[in-house]
Each structure stands twice: as structure tokens, then as C-alpha cells.
Amino acid sequence: MMRLLFLPLALALALGACASERDICERQATRELRALDTMIAETGQALSRGYREERDFRVVTQTILCPERDNQSLFCDFDSLVEVPRRVAIDPQAEQRKLDNLRTLRAAEERRAEAALAACAARFPPG
Numbered sequence: 001m002m003r004l005l006f007l008p009l010a011l012a013l014a015l016g017a018c019a020s021e022r023d024i025c026e027r028q029a030t031r032e033l034r035a036l037d038t039m040i041a042e043t044g045q046a047l048s049r050g051y052r053e054e055r056d057f058r059v060v061t062q063t064i065l066c067p068e069r070d071n072q073s074l075f076c077d078f079d080s081l082v083e084v085p086r087r088v089a090i091d092p093q094a095e096q097r098k099l100d101n102l103r104t105l106r107a108a109e110e111r112r113a114e115a116a117l118a119a120c121a122a123r124f125p126p127g
Contacts, residue, residue, distance in 0.1 A: 022124035029116035
């Protein structure tokens with residue numbers, strides 16, 4: 001039993017060791033920039049399509065063949081969560097204002113990220 005608990009921990013430590021300290025620093029320094037890029041792309045797509053795509057989740061019950069246990073029923077109900085896309089109308093003017101604001105925030109964040117990347121390079125020199 002102890003081996004089963006140790007294996008995931010050892011695997012997580014081994015995978016974490018793959019990234020250098022500099023890589024981790026750079027990834028943290030650009031996290032907000034990547035998030036803004038994602039939001040800018042999503043807002044631009046919504047503007048070009050005229051709608052935003054959101055996701056709902058629904059529970060779907062399926063009847064499946066189960067192994068027979070103690071003369072119980074041969075069929076079992078199995079619930080699963082299913083992602084269902086849904087189109088939502090947008091206000092184009094509001095989306096354009098949002099996109100303009102995100103681009104302004106990105107420009108400021110890019111300057112901050114550049115300084116943070118330079119600090120990462122100084123703190124963790126290559127080689």
C-alpha cells in the first residue's frame with residue numbers, strides 16, 4: 001500500500017524537475033500576458049462571429065450492462081457529465097470596448113513582463 005502512495009509523489013517530483021528554475025520564473029513572469037492574449041483572442045472571435053460560445057454541463061444517464069452481483073439486475077444506470085456548447089448573443093459595441101481595454105492592459109502588462117523576464121535572466125543566467 002505504501003508503494004502505491006509513493007509512486008505518484010515520485011512521478012510528480014520527477015516531472016517537476018524537468019523545468020529549470022529559469023523556465024519556472026519565465027512562465028510565472030508571463031502568466032498574466034498569456035491570460036490577456038487568450039481573452040483578446042476570444043473577444044476578437046466573438047466580435048467576428050457576432051456571438052460568444054459558452055459551455056453548459058448536463059448530466060446524462062446511460063444504462064449499461066453491469067457484472068451480475070448477488071442475483072441483482074444485470075443493468076446499471078451510469079451518470080456522466082457532458083459539456084454542451086451554447087451560443088450567446090453579444091453587444092458589438094460593448095465587446096469592442098472590452099477588446100480595446102484588453103489591448104491597453106496587454107501593452108502595460110507586456111512592459112511589466114519584459115522587466116520580469118530580464119530579472120529572471122539576471123537571477124538565473126544561462127549555462
